[in-house]
Amino acid sequence: MTDQQLVAHARAAALKAYAPYSRFFVGCAIESVDGEVVTGANMENASYRLGVCAELAALTAAQLAFGLDKVARIAVAGGDGSGPELAGNASVTPCGGCRQSILEVAQMAGRDIEILCASGDGKAVETHRIADLIPHGFGPANIVDAS
Structure with a gap:
């Protein structure tokens, strides 16, 4: 799957x-890693802090569909969704x-997960690795001495 196709899935989910x-x-x-794709979208709540981010919704779908250890790449897109197409x-x-949740998945999977960060219109796409987005992150690999 191309970067543009994965971003298109994220834009449609938004x-x-x-x-x-x-x-x-x-x-x-x-x-x-097998090319299967799942999506998620943000779900707000009037109490604000009870909302769910799109990434967490998609990670939950991934766990159910193929397991978090098989996550290869992630695309995120956001913007104005009031029209027929996502804008921004x-x-x-x-x-x-x-980022913390993605780091946990990356450490569990043993790979530095690539994240495509896109604009609403899909024209601007930045590629990052989770290790770059959360340097010196704390995850399951850091608590091996807790036993």
């Missing part, structure tokens, strides 16, 4: 977001909490 408060629609697409020209990166 249009299914529930974002009545921020009006910022985010979608995430996750590709497995600023690249979207995962929030800190989502």
